[in-house]
Amino acid sequence: MNEVKAIVSVVGKDSVGIIAHVCTTLAENNINVLDISQTIMQGYFTMVMVVDISGCSIPFSQLAEELKLSGESKGLSIRIQREDIFDAMHKI
Amino acid sequence: MINTGSIFETIEMIDKQHLDIRTITMGISLLDCTAEDPKRCCERIYDKICRKAEHLVQTGCDIENEYGIPIVNKRISVTPIALVAGGCDTQDLVPFALTLDRAAKSCGVNFIGGFSALVQKGVARGDELLLRAIPQALAETDLVCSSVNVGSTKAGINMDAVAEMGRIIKQTAHLTADNSGLGCAKLVVFCNAVEDNPFMAGAFHGVGEADSVINVGVSGPGVVYHALQSCKGAPFDAVADTVKKTAFQITRMGQMVAAEASRRLDTPYGIVDLSLAPTPAVGDSVARILEIMGLEVCGTHGTTAALALLNDAVKKGGVMASSHVGGLSGAFIPVSEDEGMIASATEGTLTIDKLEAMTCVCSVGLDMIAVPGDTSAETISAIIADEAAIGMVNSKTTAVRVIPAEGKKVGDMIELGGLLGSAPVMPVHQPSAAEFIARGGRIPPCRV
Structure with missing residues (x-):
């Protein structure tokens, strides 16, 4: 099956286990992580992941909602968006 | 991988700077919906709009979700009704506006445009009936938008139509006075109207366009x-x-x-x-x-x-x-x-x-x-x-x-x-x- 790439972005206050938390949600829904970039900017945890959603076991909107809700409980803003929007705006 | 800065730049544009897609507008030709019997014509219009735009709103919402970009409005534009209804055996075009309103509500869109006439050089039978119906049509519908083209660079300005539009705007304001004259917010008078405009209230689907199109x-x-x-x-x-x-x-x-x-x-x-x-x-x-x-x-x-x-x-x-x-x-x-x-x-x-x-x-x-x-x-x-x-x-x-x-x-x-x-x-x-x-x-x- 062809890869369908999406970007997961996470911003919020740093705490123990953020990456594990996000990866667990992704793994539960059969989503493969292709790349991770993570840094702390001015005390804020900032992470971008490239993931493959082609095998995702639930509808995309449900996944987005799950990630969003799971982040809110930890004070994190988590969103997932198809990669194409970033390519369109930043690549010629 | 695209760099993190670019990703957060886009997210900030959407979150904090109100970046959005204002509208996905589906243009639908109604030229094949004409009929002598006005009821039959309205049925055909309703059926065609609902058939073509059945999935428009859902698709818009899906794209919104998947790409994380707000799509504020989903809309429909149709062939100017003056052209479609001109040959009908009726003097009253208000039922056509009601039909558009009903179809728009069935599809779940925010607006439907095309209760329109192009009269930059002269007024044909359908145009005359449409102009006459505008105030009542806008008062009795919620989602219908109307536009009239009264001039163009090639044809000049039809001052009879300009005079008429002044009266129509006044009457529309009067009939929708309880809503702050809302009817007039859904009525545009154009010079050099374009055929592929996705924005309301002036959107209509031009005769040079395909059967249906996404703008x-x-x-x-x-x-x-x-x-x-x-x-x-x-x-x-x-x-x-x-x-x-x-x-x-x-x-x-x-x-x-x-x-x-x-x-x-x-x-x-x-x-x-x-x-x-x-x-x-x-x-x-x-x-x-x-x-x-x-x-x-x-x-x-x-x-x-x-x-x-x-x-x-x-x-x-x-x-x-x-x-x-x-x-x-x-x-x-x-x-x-x-x-x-x-x-x-x-x-x-x-x-x-x-x-x-x-x-x-x-x-x-x-x-x-x-x-x-x-x-x-x-x-x-x-x-x-x-x-x-x-x-x-x-x-x-x-x-x-x-x-x-x-x-x-x-x-x-x-x-x-x-x-x-x-x-x-x-x-x-x-x-x-x-x-x-x-x-x-x-x-x-x-x-x-």
Whole structure:
């Protein structure tokens, strides 16, 4: 099956286990992580992941909602968006 | 992998700078829905719209979810009803508007445009019936938008139609007076109307278009405003360059959404309309862009030049970003829909005369302007004639969307709600143009 790439972005206050938390949600829904970039900017945890959603076991909107809700409980803003929007705006 | 900074830049544009897709508009041809029996014709119209646009709203919502970009409106535009209903055995076209309203509600869209007539050179039977039906149609429907083209660069200006439109606008305001004259917010009088405009209230599906088509209108005044904050004191070359780069990014997003919607709906992609369309929200204003260029208040001297630069740079930046640019494309200046314009008009710096000058250099016309309720039909016609003349001579689209606010006087506010915002009632000149409007006939085109 062809890869369908999406970007997961996470911003919020740093705490123990953020990456594990996000990866667990992704793994539960059969989503493969292709790349991770993570840094702390001015005390804020900032992470971008490239993931493959082609095998995702639930509808995309449900996944987005799950990630969003799971982040809110930890004070994190988590969103997932198809990669194409970033390519369109930043690549010629 | 695309760098983190770019990803967060896009997210910030959407979250904090009101970047959105203003509308996905599906254009639908109704030319094959004609029938002599008006009931049969209405049935065909309803069926075709519902068949074509069945999945439009769901698809829009899916794209919104998956790409994380808000798509504010999903809309439908149809063939001008004057052309479709002209051959029907009826004198009353209001049922056609009711049919459009019903179809729009079944599909779940925000607006449907195309209760329209093209009368720049003359009025045919269907046009006459449609004009007559406009006030009642707009009073009895919720989602139907109407437009009438009264002039063009090639044909000149049909002054009989201009005179008629003054009366129609007055009557529409009267019939919808309980709703602040809302009917007039859904009625546009054009010169040089375009056939692929996705924005309301002036959208209709031109006869040169395919059976159905997807047009997308982008927005993004907030993003341009934010980008220009870093240009303080820089020469205009730098300002133009910054606007172009930002318009390019915004339009690329519009292009991607248009292509995706077209693919999912199996409907040809028409155009991207790269317009800066403001909303009443703070931080989403075209007026504030003009002010950040160095004007204390939008509407003061220098505003026309600032708008000229903005409009041109938006177009230049957007053209390369999209395979097909169309619609109105440029900066919109609807007073009631723009927080900065409302502020400036309320304090009295922004006047109708200045707005008229601004329409010479931007993409539309006198838009969403409230005038006193006692403004005569002839004065409104004269305002339309002035705008149409600007459009005709300069080969550009101009439009008039004014709202006579019944029972209100200069300085009062009217509330239209939602994206339509609120409008301060602005003064018009008192001396009469009645004799001028009463002449009728046509103003010849400036070039033959």
